[in-house]
Structure formats: structure tokens, C-alpha cells
Amino acid sequence: MASTAEDHGHVQSAGRMQAYSDAIFSIVATVMILPVAHTEIPEDKNLREVIFYQLLPKIFIYILSFFVVAISWSAHVWLFQIVQHADDVTTLLNLLIMMIITFLPFTFTLMGTFPDFVLAIVLFCVCIIVLSLAQALVVLHMFRNPQIMEESIKNSENKTAVRNALLLRALMNAILCTFAAVFSPASFVVSYAFLVMILFSPNIAVQLSKLISKFSSGSVQMSQEVIQRGKSYEMEVNKERVECYSDGVFAIVATLIILDICEKDIPSRAELKHKYKNDLVAALDHDSSVFLAYFGTFATVGLLWYIHHSLYHHLKRTSRLMAMFNNFSLAMIGGMPLAFKLTSMYDDTDFYNNERVAIQLSCVIMFLASISQLAIFVTALFRPDQDLIDSAKVGGRSHYYLLVKLLVYPTVSMIIYVISLTSDVLSVEAFHVAQLGTPALFFILWLIVIKIQRNVQEVPNPEEQSFQESVNNEEQRLLTVPVENMDC
Amino acid sequence: MASTAEDHGHVQSAGRMQAYSDAIFSIVATVMILPVAHTEIPEDKNLREVIFYQLLPKIFIYILSFFVVAISWSAHVWLFQIVQHADDVTTLLNLLIMMIITFLPFTFTLMGTFPDFVLAIVLFCVCIIVLSLAQALVVLHMFRNPQIMEESIKNSENKTAVRNALLLRALMNAILCTFAAVFSPASFVVSYAFLVMILFSPNIAVQLSKLISKFSSGSVQMSQEVIQRGKSYEMEVNKERVECYSDGVFAIVATLIILDICEKDIPSRAELKHKYKNDLVAALDHDSSVFLAYFGTFATVGLLWYIHHSLYHHLKRTSRLMAMFNNFSLAMIGGMPLAFKLTSMYDDTDFYNNERVAIQLSCVIMFLASISQLAIFVTALFRPDQDLIDSAKVGGRSHYYLLVKLLVYPTVSMIIYVISLTSDVLSVEAFHVAQLGTPALFFILWLIVIKIQRNVQEVPNPEEQSFQESVNNEEQRLLTVPVENMDC
Numbered sequence: 001m002a003s004t005a006e007d008h009g010h011v012q013s014a015g016r017m018q019a020y021s022d023a024i025f026s027i028v029a030t031v032m033i034l035p036v037a038h039t040e041i042p043e044d045k046n047l048r049e050v051i052f053y054q055l056l057p058k059i060f061i062y063i064l065s066f067f068v069v070a071i072s073w074s075a076h077v078w079l080f081q082i083v084q085h086a087d088d089v090t091t092l093l094n095l096l097i098m099m100i101i102t103f104l105p106f107t108f109t110l111m112g113t114f115p116d117f118v119l120a121i122v123l124f125c126v127c128i129i130v131l132s133l134a135q136a137l138v139v140l141h142m143f144r145n146p147q148i149m150e151e152s153i154k155n156s157e158n159k160t161a162v163r164n165a166l167l168l169r170a171l172m173n174a175i176l177c178t179f180a181a182v183f184s185p186a187s188f189v190v191s192y193a194f195l196v197m198i199l200f201s202p203n204i205a206v207q208l209s210k211l212i213s214k215f216s217s218g219s220v221q222m223s224q225e226v227i228q229r230g231k232s233y234e235m236e237v238n239k240e241r242v243e244c245y246s247d248g249v250f251a252i253v254a255t256l257i258i259l260d261i262c263e264k265d266i267p268s269r270a271e272l273k274h275k276y277k278n279d280l281v282a283a284l285d286h287d288s289s290v291f292l293a294y295f296g297t298f299a300t301v302g303l304l305w306y307i308h309h310s311l312y313h314h315l316k317r318t319s320r321l322m323a324m325f326n327n328f329s330l331a332m333i334g335g336m337p338l339a340f341k342l343t344s345m346y347d348d349t350d351f352y353n354n355e356r357v358a359i360q361l362s363c364v365i366m367f368l369a370s371i372s373q374l375a376i377f378v379t380a381l382f383r384p385d386q387d388l389i390d391s392a393k394v395g396g397r398s399h400y401y402l403l404v405k406l407l408v409y410p411t412v413s414m415i416i417y418v419i420s421l422t423s424d425v426l427s428v429e430a431f432h433v434a435q436l437g438t439p440a441l442f443f444i445l446w447l448i449v450i451k452i453q454r455n456v457q458e459v460p461n462p463e464e465q466s467f468q469e470s471v472n473n474e475e476q477r478l479l480t481v482p483v484e485n486m487d488c
Numbered sequence: 489m490a491s492t493a494e495d496h497g498h499v500q501s502a503g504r505m506q507a508y509s510d511a512i513f514s515i516v517a518t519v520m521i522l523p524v525a526h527t528e529i530p531e532d533k534n535l536r537e538v539i540f541y542q543l544l545p546k547i548f549i550y551i552l553s554f555f556v557v558a559i560s561w562s563a564h565v566w567l568f569q570i571v572q573h574a575d576d577v578t579t580l581l582n583l584l585i586m587m588i589i590t591f592l593p594f595t596f597t598l599m600g601t602f603p604d605f606v607l608a609i610v611l612f613c614v615c616i617i618v619l620s621l622a623q624a625l626v627v628l629h630m631f632r633n634p635q636i637m638e639e640s641i642k643n644s645e646n647k648t649a650v651r652n653a654l655l656l657r658a659l660m661n662a663i664l665c666t667f668a669a670v671f672s673p674a675s676f677v678v679s680y681a682f683l684v685m686i687l688f689s690p691n692i693a694v695q696l697s698k699l700i701s702k703f704s705s706g707s708v709q710m711s712q713e714v715i716q717r718g719k720s721y722e723m724e725v726n727k728e729r730v731e732c733y734s735d736g737v738f739a740i741v742a743t744l745i746i747l748d749i750c751e752k753d754i755p756s757r758a759e760l761k762h763k764y765k766n767d768l769v770a771a772l773d774h775d776s777s778v779f780l781a782y783f784g785t786f787a788t789v790g791l792l793w794y795i796h797h798s799l800y801h802h803l804k805r806t807s808r809l810m811a812m813f814n815n816f817s818l819a820m821i822g823g824m825p826l827a828f829k830l831t832s833m834y835d836d837t838d839f840y841n842n843e844r845v846a847i848q849l850s851c852v853i854m855f856l857a858s859i860s861q862l863a864i865f866v867t868a869l870f871r872p873d874q875d876l877i878d879s880a881k882v883g884g885r886s887h888y889y890l891l892v893k894l895l896v897y898p899t900v901s902m903i904i905y906v907i908s909l910t911s912d913v914l915s916v917e918a919f920h921v922a923q924l925g926t927p928a929l930f931f932i933l934w935l936i937v938i939k940i941q942r943n944v945q946e947v948p949n950p951e952e953q954s955f956q957e958s959v960n961n962e963e964q965r966l967l968t969v970p971v972e973n974m975d976c
Contacts, residue, residue, distance in 0.1 A: 016731055016797060023511065023739035031747055038751065088934045091797065092927055095790040102742045102786060109750045113757065119768045243504055251511035252740070254590045259519055262597045263526070269601065280607045298590060302583040309504055309579065439580055446576045 014086040026248025029069040030334040037337045047354035061112040066331040085148040125181035132174035169205040250305040293344035296432030314392035329372035363417040370409030502574040514736025517557040518822040525825040535842035549600040554819040573636040613669035620662035657693040725811045738793040781832035784920030802880035817860035851905040858897030
């Protein structure tokens with residue numbers, strides 16, 4: 001035993017490996033919007049029809065793939081909660097996992113384009129199988145080198161049982177995909193049924209573990225422990241890693257938009273000479289709506305990040321349900337490049353009112369993204385003691401401020417949507433100016449909160465003078481602020 | 489004073505804001521390779537000529553812009569080392585900064601395409617000026633709300649002097665850019681001279697601070713403190729944030745490659761029907777070299793991350809010089825999509841030997857990326873006590889293992905380069921197989937190190953039995969391993 005420990009002089013905390021993996025997962029999930037955003041849309045067609053017949057199937061595949069990547073990511077989080085330290089072999093295996101994850105967009109796009117081809121299904125299955133096997137290897141390696149394990153498993157009484165349960169969990173996807181691949185030449189329905197089961201594979205693995213332990217005599221008590229541990233991992237997702245993953249999505253979305261502008265809206269030297277007679281101002285003026293659209297979209301993405309940031313600052317943990325809402329919200333935010341493309345494409349000279357349809361689609365995306373953030377908070381309010389820090393609970397000092405922040409975007413997007421339905425006034429320019437104006441709304445909100453807090457403070461604590469002390473006591477003291485005064 | 493402290497009940501650690509900013513900075517820096525990688529290269533032309541006349545100027549602009557973004561990033565790190573806590577206003581201002589940063593690729597590309605147009609220069613200058621002003625606002629806001637400040641500045645004796653020095657540093661770029669914009673209609677040379685000075689603006693600001701304090705009487709002693717602080721911020725870059733930034737670059741590079749494959753190498757349904765008679769295997773077989781190139785490139789990027797990870801695990805801090813080497817290494821890694829594109833484009837039927845030129849270019853990129861990583865380590869070896877943790881110093885337990893790891897890629901790329909010069913044997917397939925085989929090299933290296941460590945351990949510590957104890961004592965004990973045994 002002692003010698004095994006010494007073999008791994010190069011054991012390091014797994015933190016950076018996780019951060020790197022989170023970045024890759026989030027980027028991979030988000031770039032899947034590009035096949036949707038880059039769909040050729042003829043300018044003289046009815047956008048409503050294009051959305052329903054051309055875009056909606058693609059959007060569906062995008063959301064599906066976003067969730068598959070998100071589920072793979074949470075399996076990864078789960079695995080590396082158990083592997084607490086990373087040695088060289090774990091790091092290399094993790095790189096293999098990352099290689100497959102980065103390849104997933106290809107197999108998705110292939111399956112999305114050719115859902116009725118055996119090869120497309122088999123290729124996807126092979127990827128998932130390799131992924132599973134790599135994860136199983138990580139588990140095996142960990143049990144051979146206990147010094148990289150999490151403490152509670154290291155000290156577990158029946159290591160073999162724990163290991164087998166973990167292996168079953170890791171290999172579950174490989175089993176399902178083998179079936180899917182084998183059945184694909186015979187029946188696509190059966191094949192896809194197996195693939196859909198991947199979404200529930202953690203639950204299936206836990207149920208199977210229970211079943212096995214029931215039939216194998218004498219080991220019931222031990223398996224209880226395994227199930228318990230399995231459950232606790234299922235129940236919540238590491239909060240720091242959710243933040244890391246979300247940051248990745250928010251960061252890449254903004255960059256994807258500017259990328260498109262760089263490639264499409266800068267004329268070549270030849271073009272400038274012949275088309276615009278060397279007048280760069282005229283050439284850029286031609287695209288001026290694009291810049292307004294860009295800054296408007298960035299303001300929205302940035303503020304949604306800001307709300308996300310405020311929300312997660314007040315959360316203690318992320319349950320599975322909250323993680324699901326978060327993933328849906330992120331998937332919608334990943335759709336912003338599509339909204340950007342459509343709103344920067346049309347102006348009010350359009351015959352079909354495509355301009356308004358584009359605005360409406362943007363509003364739907366903004367509404368869904370922000371309402372899912374609100375849903376996270378509402379979910380947390382059901383179990384405030386477990387999920388929320390004190391100041392965010394009902395009656396807490398930040399409760400209403402946070403709630404108002406979370407309500408801004410659902411309200412704003414709903415109002416714009418209703419205006420676009422009822423009147424002709426709304427243009428994409430007005431829409432983008434509204435997007436750009438929203439930060440001011442948050443700034444005013446902040447001024448109001450300060451004003452109220454100052455009024456509240458000046459009454460009960462007039463003797464408070466020392467600055468240093470006030471900073472230290474701030475947290476506890478502000479918690480006692482009466483609720484009725486905070487209700488803005 | 490007390491009331492100011494209470495205004496900001498919503499003060500939070502700036503950690504997540506920094507991580508988000510790091511992600512945006514790194515992605516923005518890296519996507520600038522796309523205009524280079526997406527250059528149309530006719531297949532029937534001599535690649536050597538294309539590289540020299542078409543690609544090299546673009547590569548130069550890419551590296552320049554990568555460094556400008558990297559310098560903006562380190563200014564950002566510097567600013568948020570002083571702002572230790574983020575309130576709502578700081579977060580919103582940071583979002584404004586991020587908006588400008590994300591817009592930078594556009595102004596760069598514009599300036600790269602039209603270096604002799606006043607508008608292009610002015611637009612770039614306006615961006616940098618807005619950036620500076622936002623940073624100055626952060627500084628002003630911080631001094632009005634001392635509870636978000638770093639302790640040492642909060643307790644500083646002459647806050648006004650510190651503030652003015654910080655403001656000068658933040659506004660330095662705005663001043664330089666104003667001059668550049670004003671002179672741009674008159675003379676491009678003068679204008680670009682001012683822009684180049686941005687690269688040295690921190691130093692200029694420090695010198696200016698000194699000059700001002702010399703002429704303002706009585707405040708010499710105080711300004712000494714400011715200069716001292718300024719210097720310590722200049723001297724090193726926060727290590728965690730360098731890791732975060734580097735991870736972003738490594739993560740986005742892999743995804744950029746798969747993105748290209750998704751867009752170009754999946755046929756449409758119509759294409760499949762007419763061109764390949766519905767034979768998906770044939771359609772994909774047509775692109776099979778692309779997949780080999782993808783996995784080979786990913787293996788290289790992944791392993792360079794792995795070496796970077798090992799290296800930074802052994803560093804205590806990152807000096808300016810080391811940060812510069814790191815940035816250069818990252819800029820080269822950002823060039824991998826170009827290497828991927830070229831090596832996946834040609835096969836051995838080519839008239840001009842373009843295949844070999846593509847391999848040589850890839851080798852140059854790999855060599856420069858890895859030798860810069862080695863340069864970081866060599867720089868650290870000059871001041872081991874300040875820069876390295878004990879085990880990485882000469883004589884330390886990990887010293888040679890790390891050194892060998894750092895030497896693998898410079899050696900491998902040099903060998904391949906020489907082979908490609910002297911013989912016709914090398915094909916892109918062989919090159920990619922070699923790339924894919926390199927992980928095995930690292931695995932063998934790891935096995936050798938384990939073997940040696942085991943041999944070393946078994947002699948001096950035969951009585952060591954307790955597993956738990958061995959883990960705890962591991963670090964100190966292994967440090968005493970004699971050097972001559974470690975030399976593999």
C-alpha cells in the first residue's frame with residue numbers, strides 16, 4: 001500500500017483540470033448554435049415560415065445536443081468529485097475524454113442532417129462508448145491509487161462494492177449505446193429509444209445497483225451506503241463548477257457574434273474600391289445597423305450574466321432541478337447569435353413584416369432565458385434553509401432586490417413582445433436601443449436600493465461611526481433590516 | 489464614512505467576475521486567428537509563396553493583436569487586484585469593459601485590412617479611449633467606496649496620491665490614443681508611433697508619476713510608496729489568473745477546429761444524393777484525412793495544455809517576462825487551427841510539395857509554442873527561490889521529470905522538421921499519426937519515473953508502512969530523494 005502512495009509524487013489538486021474541462025464543455029455546447037445561426041435565409045421570404053419549417057427543427061436539435069453535452073458535463077463533475085487529486089494518468093485520460101467531447105458537435109450535426117443513416121447513429125454511439133470506457137478507466141485507476149480518491153470513499157468499508165457501483169454508472173452509457181448501435185440496422189425507433197435512455201442513465205444505474213444488491217446475498221447493508229452516496233451526488237451539482245460552466249457559455253456567446261461581424265461586414269480592399277469608391281465611411285455606414293445590434297445583444301448577454309452572478313452569489317447549492325433550469329437558460333442564451341442575426345438582417349422596408357417577427361423571436365429567447373433564471377430562485381425559495389444564504393430568504397436584506405433584478409428581463413421582453421403585436425411603431429433600431437438602455441434600469445434600481453438602505457440605516461443605528469467596524473458588522477446588522485422598508 | 493460602507497450591502501468577492509473576464513479575454517485573443525485560417529488558398533499554387541505573400545502579413549497582425557489583448561488583460565488583472573470586492577457598479581462597469589474588448593477583433597480586422605484609412609485608426613482609438621475611461625471610472629468609484637478596496641491601499645496614508653497615480657495609469661492609454669487619433673489625418677507614421685507606445689504605457693505612467701512627484705514639493709516620500717506599489721504590480725501577474733486565461737485559449741482552440749469541420753465536411757442531403765448517390769460512408773471517406781488531422785491536432789493542443797498544467801503547478805509566481813513567454817506560447821497555440829487547415833488540405837499527389845511545406849509550418853508552430861513553455865521554466869530557474877516550489881528546483885524531486893516533459897515537443901517537432909527537409913517519406917498521415925502517438929510517449933515517461941521513484945523509495949524507507957502517514961509525509965520525504973537517482 002505504501003509503495004502505491006509513493007508512486008504518485010506528482011499528485012495535484014484537480015481544480016485546474018476541472019476548470020479547463022468546464023470551459024471546453026461550455027464552448028462545445030454553445031457552438032452548436034452556429035449551424036442554426038448560419039442557415040441561409042433568403043431576404044425576400046416570409047420569416048415566419050422560414051422559422052417554422054427551416055429553423056425550428058434545427059433549434060430542436062440544438063437544444064437536444066445542448067442537454068446531452070450538459071448531462072455529459074454533470075457526469076464529468078460527478079466523476080471528478082470522487083477523484084479529488086489529479087495525477088498524470090488521470091490528466092491524460094481526461095484529455096482523451098475532452099477529445100471525444102470536442103468531437104461531439106460533428107457527430108451531432110451528422111445525426112441531425114442524416115437521422116436515418118446507420119453510420120450517423122453508429123458514429124455517435126462509438127463516441128459515447130469511448131467516453132464511457134475512458135470514465136471507467138478513471139474509476140479503475142482511482143481504486144488502484146487510493147491517494148487520489150475522495151476521503152469518504154477512501155475510508156469506505158466495502159471498497160469493492162463502491163467501485164462496482166461507480167463502474168456500473170460509468171459503463172451504463174456504453175451498454176445503452178451498444179444496444180442502440182446493434183439495433184440501428186434493424187429499427188431506427190428502437191435505436192433512438194436506447195439513445196433517449198442516456199438522458200436517464202444515472203437513474204437507471206442506481207436502480208440496477210439496487211437490484212443487483214438485492215439478489216447478491218449478505219451485502220445489502222453495504223449497498224445501502226453506495227445508494228446513499230449515489231443519491232447525494234445525484235441531488236446536487238457542485239456550485240463552483242456550475243458557475244465556471246455558465247461563465248464559459250456567456251463568454252463564448254459574445255465572441256461568436258463579433259466573429260460573424262468580422263467575417264461578413266468588413267469589405268475587402270477590392271470591394272471597397274469598386275463598390276464604395278474607396279469611401280470606408282460609406283461602406284461601414286451600410287452595416288451600421290449591425291453595430292447597434294451587436295452592442296444591444298452584448299448588453300443583454302452581459303446583463304443576463306450579471307443577474308446570474310447575483311443569483312448564484314445568494315445560492316448555497318444547486319439541486320438537479322435548479323441545474324436543469326440553469327441549462328435551459330444557458331441554451332437560450334446560446335441562441336442569442338441567432339437573434340442577433342435575424343434582427344440585424346431586416347429593416348422596416350420589408351414586405352412580410354419580417355422585422356417584427358425577428359424582434360418577437362428575440363423577445364421569446366430573452367423571456368425564456370430570464371424566466372428560467374427566475375425559476376431557479378423560485379425553486380430555491382421552496383427549501384430556503386438548504387438552498388439560500390440568509391440575506392436572500394424571504395425577509396432577508398437582499399431578497400427583494402434580487403427578485404426585482406430577476407423580474408426585469410421577463411417584464412421587459414414581454415412588454416416589447418406585446419408592443420410588437422399591437423403596433424407598427426417598433427423597429428429593430430428601437431429594439432436595440434431598448435436593449436442598450438436596460439443597464440441604466442439596473443443602475444437606477446441600484447440607486448433606489450442604496451437610498452432605501454441609507455434611510456433604513458440612519459434610523460436604527462445613528463451611533464454607528466467607526467468605518468472599519470461597520471464593514472465587519474455590516475453583514476449581520478443588515479440582516480436585521482425590517483422587511484417592510486426593503487419592499488421596493 | 490460609515491454611511492458609504494452601508495450603501496454597499498451587495499459587496500461580493502470579485503473572483504467570479506475575474507474568471508468571466510479571463511474567459512472573454514482569452515477567447516477574443518484566440519478567435520483573431522480565424523481571418524488567417526479562413527484565407528482562401530488555391531490548391532494548385534505553391535504553398536511556400538502563399539505563406540510568404542498572403543499569410544505572413546496576416547499572421548503578423550494576428551500576433552500583434554494577440555499581444556494587445558494580452559496587455560489589456562494584464563491591465564485588467566492589475567486593476568482588479570486593487571478592487572478586491574465587486575459591487576453592482578463595478579460589475580456593470582466591468583461589463584462595459586468586456587463589451588469593448590469583445591468589439592476589439594472588429595477594429596483590429598478593420599485596421600489590418602485598411603491600415604491607411606483615418607477611420608480605421610480613429611475607430612480603434614475610440615475603443616481604447618472608452619476602455620481607459622471605464623477603467624478610470626472603476627478607480628474613482630473604488631476611492632469613493634473604500635470597502636471594496638484592497639487592504640494595503642485602504643490603509644495607505646496618502647490616498648489622494650495613490651488615487652492620482654492609479655488614474656494616471658488608467659488614463660495613459662486614453663491620452664496616447666487621443667494623440668494618435670488627432671495626428672492620423674496628418675501623418676500615419678506619427679499616429680502609429682503613438683499606438684505602439686500603448687505597449688509600454690504602464691512604464692510611461694510610472695515614469696510620469698515620478699516626474700510629477702519630483703516637481704510637486706513635499707510629497708516625495710509618499711510618491712515613493714506609490715512607485716513601489718506600482719512596481720510590485722508590474723513585476724508579476726497573478727498566477728491563478730494566468731492559468732484561467734491560458735485555459736481559455738487552450739479550450740477555444742480545440743473547438744474552433746471542430747467548428748470548421750462541422751461547417752465544411754458534412755455534406756447536405758442534396759449533395760449526398762447527387763454527388764455520392766446516398767452513400768454516406770463514401771462521402772465521409774472523402775474527408776477521412778480531416779478526422780485524422782483533427783485528432784492529431786487535438787492531441788497536440790491537449791498535451792501542450794498538460795505540460796502547461798504541470799509547469800504552472802511547480803511555479804510560485806509569474807513574472808512579467810514569464811508572462812510574455814506564456815503569451816507568445818499561447819499565440820502560437822492559437823495558430824493551431826491554421827496548421828490544421830493546411831495539413832488537412834494536401835496529400836502526396838501535389839506538384840509543389842505543398843504537403844511537406846504544410847508539415848514544416850506545423851512543426852514551426854509546435855516548436856515555438858513548446859520552446860516558449862521551456863523558456864518560462866528556464867527563466868524561473870534563474871530565481872528559483874522566488875519563482876519555483878521546492879520540488880521543481882535543481883535537485884528537487886520533480887525537476888528532471890518536468891524538464892523532460894518540456895523538452896518532448898521541441899525535440900519531436902525538430903526531428904519531424906529535419907525529416908521533412910531530407911526525405912520524401914513523410915506524409916501528412918504519418919505526421920498526424922506521430923501527433924497521435926505522442927501521448928504514449930508521455931505515458932512511457934510516467935512509467936519510467938514511477939519505476940525510478942519506486943526503486944529509490946524502497947531503499948531508504950523500508951519501514952514506511954502506514955498508508956495515511958505516507959500520504960501526509962510524502963511531500964517532505966520525497967524532497968530528499970538524491971538527485972542522481974532521479975536523472976532519467
